[in-house]
Amino acid sequence: MGNRFATSSINSNLESSSPTNQSKSRAISQQQPPLLSFPQEVWDFLLSNLEEGLKTDSKLIQFIQQLSKNVNIFLNSSAPAIELDDEKHVPVAMKLLEIDPNLPILRKKLVPARIKEAKFWKNYLFHVFLLVRSRSSISKDLGWLQFAKERAVAIEAVIKASRVGQATFGALVNEETAIKKDRSPVTVADYSAQAVINLELTKYFPNDSIVAEEHSADLTQPQGITLKERVIRLASSVQQTNKVDELLPEQEVINAIDRGNFTGGSTGRFWTVDPIDGTLGFLRGEQYAVCVALIENGEVIVGVLGCPNLELQFNENETIKGCLLIAVKGQGATIRPINEPFEKPIYVNDINDPSQVIKFNY
Numbered sequence: 001m002g003n004r005f006a007t008s009s010i011n012s013n014l015e016s017s018s019p020t021n022q023s024k025s026r027a028i029s030q031q032q033p034p035l036l037s038f039p040q041e042v043w044d045f046l047l048s049n050l051e052e053g054l055k056t057d058s059k060l061i062q063f064i065q066q067l068s069k070n071v072n073i074f075l076n077s078s079a080p081a082i083e084l085d086d087e088k089h090v091p092v093a094m095k096l097l098e099i100d101p102n103l104p105i106l107r108k109k110l111v112p113a114r115i116k117e118a119k120f121w122k123n124y125l126f127h128v129f130l131l132v133r134s135r136s137s138i139s140k141d142l143g144w145l146q147f148a149k150e151r152a153v154a155i156e157a158v159i160k161a162s163r164v165g166q167a168t169f170g171a172l173v174n175e176e177t178a179i180k181k182d183r184s185p186v187t188v189a190d191y192s193a194q195a196v197i198n199l200e201l202t203k204y205f206p207n208d209s210i211v212a213e214e215h216s217a218d219l220t221q222p223q224g225i226t227l228k229e230r231v232i233r234l235a236s237s238v239q240q241t242n243k244v245d246e247l248l249p250e251q252e253v254i255n256a257i258d259r260g261n262f263t264g265g266s267t268g269r270f271w272t273v274d275p276i277d278g279t280l281g282f283l284r285g286e287q288y289a290v291c292v293a294l295i296e297n298g299e300v301i302v303g304v305l306g307c308p309n310l311e312l313q314f315n316e317n318e319t320i321k322g323c324l325l326i327a328v329k330g331q332g333a334t335i336r337p338i339n340e341p342f343e344k345p346i347y348v349n350d351i352n353d354p355s356q357v358i359k360f361n362y
Contacts, residue, residue, distance in 0.1 A: 050092055050132050054099065060131060061099055063342040067127050068102040074110055074123050084122055093121060096128065127344065134336060134343040147294075147328050149204065150302045154292045157200035158306040158324060160238040161193035161275060161290045162338055166308050168192065168234060169285060188227055189282065190214050191257060192234035193275035197292060198256040199235070199248075201271055209270040212260020219254065228254075266298040285309070303327045312337060 053060045067073055097104055103124075111117050168189040194214050201210060219228040228250070235256075236247045262270055271294055278288035290306035305325040312320040312335070322338035325346065334343035 050128065051095060053132060054095065059340060059342070063131055063340075064096065064128060065100045065102070067124065067131075068100050068106050071106065071110070073127050074106070074120050075115055084118060084125070089121070089125065092125065092128075096124075130334060130344065131342045134334075134341045147302055147331075150294050151304075151326065151328055153200060153204045154294065154302055154304040155324065155326060157197040158290050158292050158304045159338060160196045160200065162306040162308045162322070163238050164192045164196055164234050165189045165276060165282065165288070165290065167237065169282065187276070187279065187283065188230045188234065190276045190279065191216075191219065191227070191231045193290060194260060194273060195231065195235040195253050195256045196238055197273050197275060197290075198259045199239075199252075201273075201292075202256065202259060205271075209262035209268075210260045210273060211262050211264045211270060212257075212273040213275065214257055215261065216254045216257045219257070264295070269294070269296045271295070299329065301329045306338060308338060 107120060111120050168187065191214055194212050198210055198212065201208060218224045219231065232247055232250060232253050235253050239248065260273055264270060264272070271292065274289070274291040276282050276288055277291050282288040287307065287309055290308070292304050293300050294302040303326070306322075307325070308322045310321075310323050312323050320337045320340070324336050324338055325333065326336070326343065327333035333346040335346050336343040
């Protein structure tokens with residue numbers, strides 16, 4: 001049970017550890033409420049996949065080792081109200097002690113002086129759980145977790161659309177930019193990203209309506225032939241097919257763009273899409289976002305925000321360009337690199353100096 005967890009076998013392992021550099025991190029303003037609410041079997045399923053992941057996924061080990069460098073993970077985060085079990089979870093904890101030499105050092109520093117043993121491990125294992133859950137090979141098996149499919153599909157759609165945007169940026173020419181009625185530019189990236197997102201949503205949720213920004217009128221005019229061809233090539237480039245140069249059918253791309261013609265409302269279920277939020281920022285090579293959300297009866301249920309040019313501070317010497325911010329109602333919010341499927345929870349910090357929030361600490 002939770003009160004006995006890790007008090008004997010883990011302690012004996014810790015006694016043989018030698019001190020290393022202790023972690024430093026900024027304090028979080030207040031303890032957060034539980035991030036997730038889900039059945040015990042979800043927790044058990046994901047932890048059971050950890051051992052295999054540690055054997056085959058070197059990136060997983062690297063990201064897990066980053067956890068013990070942030071003391072707030074142990075002190076200020078709140079794991080779900082799930083009981084830890086000695087038989088199931090002590091072996092997992094022992095394995096983690098082996099791969100992260102800083103973990104036993106931090107544990108000696110915090111337990112019991114600042115935190116109880118059970119809370120230390122629940123908070124830590126919960127963050128490990130988030131990393132394991134975000135591995136794409138495992139996420140596909142979570143169809144029984146509420147909104148897991150919608151979450152996974154939205155993430156994939158935003159990643160593909162972000163790749164389209166980045167591929168487009170270096171090749172933009174005047175012919176590939178149309179002008180909206182409000183005189184703001186809409187590029188080939190807007191059309192291509194919307195087509196990619198709508199194709200992904202329609203593939204898995206064919207009965208869901210979509211509210212989006214662009215329509216295909218400019219592409220179907222004689223003067224839009226070059227733009228249309230570019231859109232088709234870009235939309236095709238991120239699809240997984242057996243043929244490298246295989247293009248999507250023209251009408252399929254046109255129909256996908258125009259799937260976003262729903263007007264929305266306060267009832268029912270539908271998706272909202274902004275393929276390039278911040279087109280001027282995109283054109284300047286600065287900040288922009290790819291946005292997808294699921295709405296049910298006027299409430300946002302799932303939201304995924306892709307920021308291809310936003311940097312994450314991974315450690316003192318390394319930054320990662322591009323991130324996703326992901327949220328599900330009742331399940332909290334997480335952040336991850338756009339090209340690495342490893343998530344961490346998002347918290348609100350009490351910061352008075354704006355210079356401290358220029359970059360996300362991952």
